Amino acid sequence: MVIGNGEGLGGGDASAGRRAGPLPSPSVRRVARKLPPVHGAPAIAPPTPAPVPATPVDGGATLLRQLEAQARRHEAELALLRREVLEARKAATLGDLLGTTTHEFNNALTTILNYAKLGLRHRDAPTRDKALERILSAGTRAAKITASVLGMARRGTTRMEPVQLETLIEEALVLLEREMTKYRVQVEREYSPVPQVTANPGQVQQVLLNLLVNARQAMPQGGRLIIRLSRDPGAGFVDLCVRDTGCGMTPDVMRRMFDAHFSTKSGPDETGKGGTGLGLSACREIVEAHQGRIRVESAPGKGTAITIRLPLATPPQPAGN
Numbered sequence: 001m002v003i004g005n006g007e008g009l010g011g012g013d014a015s016a017g018r019r020a021g022p023l024p025s026p027s028v029r030r031v032a033r034k035l036p037p038v039h040g041a042p043a044i045a046p047p048t049p050a051p052v053p054a055t056p057v058d059g060g061a062t063l064l065r066q067l068e069a070q071a072r073r074h075e076a077e078l079a080l081l082r083r084e085v086l087e088a089r090k091a092a093t094l095g096d097l098l099g100t101t102t103h104e105f106n107n108a109l110t111t112i113l114n115y116a117k118l119g120l121r122h123r124d125a126p127t128r129d130k131a132l133e134r135i136l137s138a139g140t141r142a143a144k145i146t147a148s149v150l151g152m153a154r155r156g157t158t159r160m161e162p163v164q165l166e167t168l169i170e171e172a173l174v175l176l177e178r179e180m181t182k183y184r185v186q187v188e189r190e191y192s193p194v195p196q197v198t199a200n201p202g203q204v205q206q207v208l209l210n211l212l213v214n215a216r217q218a219m220p221q222g223g224r225l226i227i228r229l230s231r232d233p234g235a236g237f238v239d240l241c242v243r244d245t246g247c248g249m250t251p252d253v254m255r256r257m258f259d260a261h262f263s264t265k266s267g268p269d270e271t272g273k274g275g276t277g278l279g280l281s282a283c284r285e286i287v288e289a290h291q292g293r294i295r296v297e298s299a300p301g302k303g304t305a306i307t308i309r310l311p312l313a314t315p316p317q318p319a320g321n
Helices: 014-020 059-121 125-154 165-182 201-217 251-256 279-289
Strands: 161-163 185-191 197-199 223-231 237-244 293-299 303-311
Touching (some): 059 125, 059 165, 125 165, 161 165, 165 185, 197 201, 201 223, 201 279, 279 293
Parallel strands (some): 185 223
Antiparallel strands (some): 161 197, 223 237
């Protein structure tokens, strides 16, 4: 059945409807009419829905617990990433020193071989004694180089322990001795008797190598590199100062020197060091992680002094306390 335009059934005329039979009675449409209110009768307000009692929902507490668990996972992941970054930086430092240490070790081997040949050619006692002394000296130096490299490679943990800073300084200088000699840098040691500090040896040695290389690069024509160890009796810190007589820094450079990726170098020098802009920012991060402080003094043409303050090692407490 097709409904048309409302004038008939099937779109035909009215006579066709009469021939077919009587039309159905028209439906009655009832329209609700709004009656006016009766005068004097009270107005009846529409009923209001009854309030639904609030039921405690633990969804908020569950969400809070989930957020706290997620935050703990993120903190653990961040700590892991920090350790991996430190390991990568240490590996990069060792990689930078690879060429230097290879030359150092090769020089020691060359000395040993040459004086061994000299001792074999000359049978007299004075020549042999001199050859043996030089062989012993070169062999001792080769052992120091090996010990320094292996020490840095082993120190891969983040564990804090009592550390003697003088030992770490000397190990770092062994690795850089040839470089300092090549660039006519005179190393001066000013060590006062200082107690041990609480530190991670590998990370502190990374800071030392970074500061020493920066100081050497600031003196391309040679100069003096002063390494000072001291302690303020009234403070619980040991001060390690690395001072150079190089070009110094302007105030603008000093304001930005700890920014990540900031560098005044156009790229690595001929030794393959420098230019990444990650050095000093990494140094500050390591020192602050040791609960220490870092202070910089510099002026153009007057050199730079960087002082690191590290906390004293805590003596072990007696078992009864």
